[in-house]
Amino acid sequence: MRVSTVTMYEQSTASINRQQNDFLKVSQQIASGRRVVNPSDDPQAASRAVGVDQSKAITEQYEDSRVSARNSLAQTESILNSISDAVTSAKTLLIQASSDTLSDVDRESIASELKGVYETMIGQANATDGNGRYIFGGYKDDAPPFVKSPTGNIEYNGDTNTRLQRVDASRLMPVTENGATIFQGAPSGAGYIAEADVANQGSVTFSGPQVTNVNDPDYGESFRVLFAEDGVGNPTYSVEQFDGANWQSVTGLENQPYDVAGEQLSFGGVSLSLKGTPEVGDEILVAQSGSEQRPADLFRTMEAAIRVLETPAENATQKAALRNTLNTSMRDLDNSLDNVLTVRAAAGAKLNELDVIDAVGGNRMLNYEQTLSDLVDLDYADAISEYSLRQVGLQAAQKAFVDIKGMSLFDFM
Amino acid sequence: MSMFSIGLSGLNAAQNALNTTSNNISNVYTPSYNRELTQLGEGRVGGGVRVNDIERQFNTYVANQLNNAKTQSSALETYYNQVSQIDNLLADRDAGLSPLMQTFFSSLEDLASSPSDPAARQGVLGTANTLSAQFRSFDGYLQDMQSNINGQIRDEVVQINNSIEQVATLNREISLARARTGEAPNSLLNQRDFLVSELNERLDIKLNVQDGKTYNISLPNGQPLVTGASSFKLEAIQSDYDPQRIVVGYRDSSNNITQLDESTVKGGALGGLMLFRSETLDKTQNQIGQLAVSLSVAFNEQHKQGVDLDGLQGEDFFRVNPLQVTYQTEGAPAVEMSYVADNIDQLRPTDYTIRFEGGEPSVTRRGSGEIVDIGSGWDAANNTLVFGGISMVFSSTPQNGDRFEIQPLRRAASGIEVNINDLDKIAAGQPLNPEDDPADWIAAGAGDNRNALALQELQSRSIVGGNASVSGAYGVIVSDVGNRTNITQVNLDARQGLTDQLRAVQQSESGVSLDEEAANLIRYQQFYQANARVIDTAGTIMDTILNLRN
Numbered sequence: 001m002r003v004s005t006v007t008m009y010e011q012s013t014a015s016i017n018r019q020q021n022d023f024l025k026v027s028q029q030i031a032s033g034r035r036v037v038n039p040s041d042d043p044q045a046a047s048r049a050v051g052v053d054q055s056k057a058i059t060e061q062y063e064d065s066r067v068s069a070r071n072s073l074a075q076t077e078s079i080l081n082s083i084s085d086a087v088t089s090a091k092t093l094l095i096q097a098s099s100d101t102l103s104d105v106d107r108e109s110i111a112s113e114l115k116g117v118y119e120t121m122i123g124q125a126n127a128t129d130g131n132g133r134y135i136f137g138g139y140k141d142d143a144p145p146f147v148k149s150p151t152g153n154i155e156y157n158g159d160t161n162t163r164l165q166r167v168d169a170s171r172l173m174p175v176t177e178n179g180a181t182i183f184q185g186a187p188s189g190a191g192y193i194a195e196a197d198v199a200n201q202g203s204v205t206f207s208g209p210q211v212t213n214v215n216d217p218d219y220g221e222s223f224r225v226l227f228a229e230d231g232v233g234n235p236t237y238s239v240e241q242f243d244g245a246n247w248q249s250v251t252g253l254e255n256q257p258y259d260v261a262g263e264q265l266s267f268g269g270v271s272l273s274l275k276g277t278p279e280v281g282d283e284i285l286v287a288q289s290g291s292e293q294r295p296a297d298l299f300r301t302m303e304a305a306i307r308v309l310e311t312p313a314e315n316a317t318q319k320a321a322l323r324n325t326l327n328t329s330m331r332d333l334d335n336s337l338d339n340v341l342t343v344r345a346a347a348g349a350k351l352n353e354l355d356v357i358d359a360v361g362g363n364r365m366l367n368y369e370q371t372l373s374d375l376v377d378l379d380y381a382d383a384i385s386e387y388s389l390r391q392v393g394l395q396a397a398q399k400a401f402v403d404i405k406g407m408s409l410f411d412f413m
Numbered sequence: 414m415s416m417f418s419i420g421l422s423g424l425n426a427a428q429n430a431l432n433t434t435s436n437n438i439s440n441v442y443t444p445s446y447n448r449e450l451t452q453l454g455e456g457r458v459g460g461g462v463r464v465n466d467i468e469r470q471f472n473t474y475v476a477n478q479l480n481n482a483k484t485q486s487s488a489l490e491t492y493y494n495q496v497s498q499i500d501n502l503l504a505d506r507d508a509g510l511s512p513l514m515q516t517f518f519s520s521l522e523d524l525a526s527s528p529s530d531p532a533a534r535q536g537v538l539g540t541a542n543t544l545s546a547q548f549r550s551f552d553g554y555l556q557d558m559q560s561n562i563n564g565q566i567r568d569e570v571v572q573i574n575n576s577i578e579q580v581a582t583l584n585r586e587i588s589l590a591r592a593r594t595g596e597a598p599n600s601l602l603n604q605r606d607f608l609v610s611e612l613n614e615r616l617d618i619k620l621n622v623q624d625g626k627t628y629n630i631s632l633p634n635g636q637p638l639v640t641g642a643s644s645f646k647l648e649a650i651q652s653d654y655d656p657q658r659i660v661v662g663y664r665d666s667s668n669n670i671t672q673l674d675e676s677t678v679k680g681g682a683l684g685g686l687m688l689f690r691s692e693t694l695d696k697t698q699n700q701i702g703q704l705a706v707s708l709s710v711a712f713n714e715q716h717k718q719g720v721d722l723d724g725l726q727g728e729d730f731f732r733v734n735p736l737q738v739t740y741q742t743e744g745a746p747a748v749e750m751s752y753v754a755d756n757i758d759q760l761r762p763t764d765y766t767i768r769f770e771g772g773e774p775s776v777t778r779r780g781s782g783e784i785v786d787i788g789s790g791w792d793a794a795n796n797t798l799v800f801g802g803i804s805m806v807f808s809s810t811p812q813n814g815d816r817f818e819i820q821p822l823r824r825a826a827s828g829i830e831v832n833i834n835d836l837d838k839i840a841a842g843q844p845l846n847p848e849d850d851p852a853d854w855i856a857a858g859a860g861d862n863r864n865a866l867a868l869q870e871l872q873s874r875s876i877v878g879g880n881a882s883v884s885g886a887y888g889v890i891v892s893d894v895g896n897r898t899n900i901t902q903v904n905l906d907a908r909q910g911l912t913d914q915l916r917a918v919q920q921s922e923s924g925v926s927l928d929e930e931a932a933n934l935i936r937y938q939q940f941y942q943a944n945a946r947v948i949d950t951a952g953t954i955m956d957t958i959l960n961l962r963n
Contacts, residue, residue, distance in 0.1 A: 004448075004924025005441055007917050014913065038504040039895030040497070040902060047892030050511050054884035057515035058872065061522040068526035131530050139842065139858030142529060163862055165525055166869065176860075409931035 012401040019397045023390040029378050030387060036376040045375040052375065056368040058169070063361055066167045069175040070354050073347050075135060076177055079124050080344035083182070086124070087337045090117045090302065091330060097309055098326045104312040107322075111309035118302045122146055122154060125179055138162065138178035145179045146299070154299040156180055168357045173350060177343055183298045186290025187338040192270050193294060193331045195285045196324035202227065202278035203316035205323045209270040209286055216269030222287035222294070223267055227278035228255065235260065235278050239267050242293060276320055289335045296339070301332040416951035422461035423944030426453055429464045430937040437925045438934075445607030447471045447923040449599060469599045470923045476606060477620070479919050480613040482912040484680035487614040489905040491685030493898070495558065496693055500898040502554055503891050510551060510704075511887050513544045514872070521869040528841035529722065529859035537839055538831065545731065545829045548705045552826035555698045562690050563659035567649040569615055569683045570661060574646050576612045577630065580605060581644035584627050588642075591626065617680030634677050636663055647673075654740045654766070654779070654818040660687075691780060693897050695823070699762030700890045702822030705829045708883050709733050710757045711876040712868065718847070719840030719864030724856040727840025727864070734828025736803065739764075740818035746796075746809040748817065753804050758879030760802035760822065767798070767805070767817040774798055774811070779818070841865040 028037055039046035096102075097110045126144040127135050137145035137158035145158035160181070162174040192209045204227070213219065222242040230236050239253035250267055263274045272286060287294040308325040311318060430451040440446040447469050454465040503509060520536040527533050583605040587597045605628060612618055612630070618638065621629040630639040638645050645664060652658035653672055661678050662670045675687050709731035716727040736750035752760070764779035772793070776785040787800040796807040803821050811817075833839065842861030844854035857863075877886035 002921040002924075002926060002929070004920040005927045006924045007920040010920075011913075011917070038497075038500045038898070039891045040500045040898030041895075043892050043895030043899055046503075046895050047888040049506075050884060050888035050891050053506070053511060054515065054872075054882075054888075057512075057519065061519045061869075064519065065522050065526060068523075131527055133527070133529065133860060137858070137860065139861040141858065141860030159858060161857060161861070163528075163860055164866065165862070166522075166866060172866070409928045413931065413935070 008404050012397070012404055016394070016397045016401060019390065019394040023387075023394050026383060026387045026390050030380070030383050033378050034376050035378045035383075042376075049372055049375045052368050052372045056365065056372065059361055059365050059368065062166065062168050063358075063365075065165050066354050066358060066361070069165050069167050069173060070351060072129060072135070072175045073351050073354070075127075075129060077344055077347040077351065079127050079135065080177075080182065080340055080347065083121060083124050084337060084340045084344065086117050086121050087298070087333055087340060090114060090305075091333045091337070093117070094305060094326055094330050094333065097305075098323075098330075104314075107309045107313075111306050114302065114306050114309065118299070118306065121298070121302070125183060134158070135176060136179040136182060138176075138180070146183070153303055156184060167354060168361065171353075171357065173353070175350075177347065182340060182343050183336075184296055185339045185343070186288075186296040186335055187342050191289065191331070191335070192286055193289050193328060193335070194272060194324075195287075195294065195328045196321065197283040197285070198321070200279070200282040200284075200321065200324075201317055202282045203276040203320040204274055204278045204282060204284070205276050205320045206284060206327070207273045207275075209272045211269060212266065212271050213269040218267070219269035220288060221268050222285070222291055223250070223270075224286065225265065225272070225274070225284040227258065227282040228280050230255065230257070234258075237263070237265070237274075237278070239265065241268070242287075276316070289332065296332070296335060298332075298336045301329050301336065305329040416947055416954070418459075419456075419461040420944050420947035420951060422456055422463060423947060424941060426451070426462045426464055427937050427941035427944055429467070431934070431941065433467055434930050434933045434937060438927065438930045441925040441927060441930075445603045446925070447599070447603055447606075448925050467599065469602060471602070471606065472919070472922050473622070475915070475919045475922060476610070479912070479915040480610050480620075482908065482915050483610065484613045484617045484684075486905065486908040486912045487682050488617075488680045488685035488688065489901060489908055491682045492689045493901045493905050495562070495686070495689045496894065496898045496901055498558060499555070499693070499697055499894050502551070503894055509887075510544075510547055510701075511884055513540070513547045514708075514883055514887070516540050517544045518869060518872040521865055524839070524841055525862045525865040525869055528862040528865055531836055534836040534839050534841075538834065538836065541730070541831045545831055548701070548826040548829045551701050552698065552705075552824065555694060555701065556824070556827065558694055559657070559690070559698075562686050562694070563649075565686055566659050566661065566683065569686070570647050570649045573612065573615050573683070576608050576615070577638050577644045577646075580608050580612075580628055580630060581639050581642050583608070584639070585642035588626065597626075613681060615681040616678055616683040632663070632673075632677065633679060636665070655820070656740070693894070695764070695780075696762060697890060697894060698824075698826075699764070699820075699822045700886070700893070702825030703760050703762045704877055704883060704886050704890075705826040706733055706752060706822060707757055707760060707877040707886070708871075709829055710752050710754050711871055711874070714754050714757075715864070715868050715871060716840050717851075718843065718867070720842050720844050720854055720856040720861075721840045722837040722856075722859060724854070726844075726851040726854055728838060729832045730839075732828070732830045732832040734825060736819070736821055738817050739820050740816075742814065742816045744812075745815040745817065746807045746811055748808070749806045750819065750821070751804055752821075753799060753802055757802050758876060759800075761878065762822055764818070764820040764823065765801070767819070769811040769813055769815045771813065772810075776800055843867075 029035060036042045036045050036049070093110050093114050097107055102110075125136055125146045129135055133141040134143065134145050135141075137143065138161040140158045143157065145156060146154050147157055149155045156179050158179050160178055162178055162181075163176045164172045165175045167173045191211065194206050194209050196204070196206065218241065224240050224242075224247065226238045226240060228236050228238065235258040236255045237258045238255055239250045240247040241250050242248075253265075253267060258274075258278065260277045261275070265272045265274065270286065272284075274284075285293060290296045304325055308322050311322075313319045313322045430453075433449050433451045437448055450468045450470060452465040452468050454463050455461075456463050506512070517537075517540040520533070520540040523533040524537050583601055587601050587605065590601065591597050609618075609620055609628065609630070617633050619631045619633060619635075621631070623629055623641075627641055628639065629637065629641070631637045636645075638647075645666070648662040648664055648670060649659050650662035650670065650672060652660045660675060661673045661683070663673055664670050675691055678684050678687050710733070713729045713731055716730040719727045721727055733752070736752070738748050738750065741748070765785065766777050766779050767774050768777075774787070774791055776787055777783060778785060785800060787798070790800040791798050793810075796810055798805045798807070801821070803819075805817075805819075841864055842857050842859075843863040844851075845857050846853070846855055872884070873882055875881055875885075877883060881889060
């Protein structure tokens with residue numbers, strides 16, 4: 001075939017161009033470290049990389065989420081820790097105060113110490129996070145959840161919500177605890193508590209209640225013991241049971257004669273020992289902590305204890321009130337401690353769970369990075385050998401051009 | 414016939430051959446040039462040599478094949494140049510849409526962690542602004558390509574008209590020359606063939622050689638561009654269904670202009686542009702629009718389920734462009750269009766044509782012509798048409814024959830903006846009484862993060878087209894454009910190889926080889942010298958005779 005001069009030049013330049021193009025592409029890959037620079041280099045890989053990138057970004061989001069979840073759980077846990085310490089020391093003080101040898105002045109000094117513990121608790125209950133948000137307010141985290149009402153009692157203004165956070169694809173984790181759960185909650189299976197009415201005028205004191213039979217059909221119900229007199233002025237008692245709406249007499253325990261030297265009552269699987277002289281209208285409530293008749297409230301417990309310790313115990317009625325209230329408060333504090341420890345354990349368990357999710361998430365992240373790298377990153381060994389190959393190709397094309405340029409018949413004329 | 418005249422004819426022939434050779438050499442790099450050969454023949458009476466013809470080495474068959482190949486490779490090249498621009502746009506993994514959507518959702522995670530923290534709220538607004546700006550700039554880039562294509566189509570049409578006119582002029586000059594001398598000058602023929610080859614690089618044409626002399630050129634659908642010495646014009650005109658779009662119109666002999674269907678113009682740079690626009694650019698722009706609208710509308714819907722820090726119902730978080738009809742028949746009723754939030758997953762990245770026949774609308778996809786099933790979407794009582802995630806409310810009942818063209822998503826990404834700028838307006842919480850009237854909603858508190866969680870969840874929900882998450886939809890765009898670029902490149906390489914080969918064949922026939930011409934130069938120089946020697950010899954002989962007397 002005839003080869004025209006134009007063809008010779010065109011073909012040489014075309015081949016140089018092509019070689020140069022390939023060479024540049026490899027250089028670009030090496031410079032960027034990526035095999036897929038443009039989507040067109042490998043459309044499947046590029047589009048899968050978008051997906052893997054997204055999964056990676058979501059995993060990172062959950063990772064960030066776990067950091068803040070861990071932060072607020074750890075904060076909760078540390079505050080609950082000091083609250084449980086406070087409850088323990090309050091219990092110690094009450095045990096001291098129960099000693100009969102103490103004078104009114106002694107009790108008053110214990111009361112002031114107890115007050116200090118009480119104020120500490122309020123401070124802890126109104127703790128804020130780094131952003132000035134109240135930790136235990138539920139969703140209402142912009143105002144102190146525990147405030148003193150005009151009557152001097154502490155009231156809870158937060159709500160019963162807990163904030164959830166997505167810490168993993170399929171795990172929405174509660175990361176806060178609200179004040180109601182911590183300070184007004186009772187542990188499940190909390191025992192019976194007896195509480196003498198504050199208006200009691202007699203000197204009946206109780207001990208117990210003791211659980212005798214948890215299988216009793218009425219076990220778990222709320223009861224009350226009412227005192228009255230029979231026709232001749234002897235004290236009697238009746239036991240009533242709360243049916244959900246009204247108090248109903250318990251059959252067989254109506255207007256029973258009461259022995260002031262000591263009486264053992266049994267109902268609903270619990271027994272209660274009573275001693276002392278009642279007045280007509282005196283009343284003792286026997287209910288499970290956290291039930292409707294006897295809601296748990298750590299602050300109320302503390303307030304009741306402080307109040308009774310500050311009151312001088314001069315007559316039998318006051319002494320009975322002191323004994324009964326301390327009795328009740330100590331049981332309440334036990335329950336509260338159980339409750340705080342339970343909530344704290346839950347927070348600790350969640351922290352553990354976060355560690356597990358972190359490990360899994362870390363693995364997943366590694367996988368995604370590996371996949372992404374397999375999809376779009378460059379194999380340098382391959383690329384560098386390709387680079388040398390293209391270099392040789394380009395040099396050869398250039399050499400060929402120079403040789404062709406030098407070959408002309410005109411040079412020999 | 415004497416030795417003198419024989420020698421003279423030889424001298425003459427050698428002179429001609431040398432001229433031809435010089436002409437070949439001087440035109441070695443002239444693109445339109447075809448190699449010439451001096452055809453020698455015997456003298457008719459009494460010997461000697463004569464120049465029969467200066468023959469142009471031109472093979473019509475090869476030239477046609479090459480022109481065909483050029484049309485296709487030029488179309489592919491134009492296509493590739495355009496599509497690789499989008500390919501490059503999507504190549505940047507760090508500044509593309511995908512990482513910005515990721516940071517946006519990650520800022521929502523921060524909001525869920527501390528719902529009333531001003532820093533977290535500012536983060537959400539900031540990333541939302543960046544994301545919407547990126548949507549706008551994506552659309553701006555693609556829209557620039559649209560207007561560049563409009564400009565290029567205008568340029569191409571001007572060039573095509575020039576070439577067409579010149580071919581017609583050359584047709585006339587060639588026939589005049591033929592009438593004068595019986596032979597056409599090679600240079601004019603070369604010019605005309607070169608113009609045809611250039612035209613082929615711009616668009617696909619049909620060449621019909623009449624009587625082996627006159628070139629008649631027509632469009633593939635038969636509409637003539639050149640007949641003999643007269644030519645017709647193409648014009649760049651506004652599309653009849655989209656005023657923003659430049660298409661090619663044909664002005665016929667009675668001066669009427671008709672819009673050429675976009676599929677009529679095939680091949681060449683013009684065909685490549687048209688094909689790229691309808692096949693890739695429109696679709697990509699619609700896909701970006703679909704992504705922007707689906708995300709905004711779904712996000713707004715969820716945002717409205719929540720309450721902000723002031724205890725009010727969440728407002729629209731993103732603002733999208735109001736929808737407009739791109740074209741409607743004159744006299745047709747006005748239309749109000751909007752996206753339907755409840756079935757936003759029915760949005761498809763297509764343009765639609767709506768025609769009214771027999772009181773009923775029929776909806777077709779523009780381009781494919783596929784009929785869209787509108788189900789019970791037409792409410793004749795209220796003049797409302799609902800389909801594909803949009804609703805159209807006509808101000809009065811459309812007449813039969815009324816036609817509406819809509820592009821619900823084409824420029825959607827250009828108008829996406831963040832609607833709120835007050836940090837307190839971000840609705841991170843949910844009401845305590847969601848079943849009540851939103852005006853009576855009560856906020857649960859500043860620490861409520863339920864709506865922030867729900868907003869964050871949107872990133873994994875299939876909100877685009879009902880089958881893809883936002884990042885999935887972006888992946889589809891990347892894969893579509895990547896594949897299209899890749900295929901075009903492979904086709905272009907293959908087609909270019911074929912074109913190069915045909916070009917080599919054409920050159921082997923018509924191209925000048927300097928080596929060959931160098932040999933010819935020597936050959937014809939010797940030819941000349943030999944003939945001169947013949948005359949010299951004849952002179953010597955004559956002298957001998959004349960000297961006999963002495």
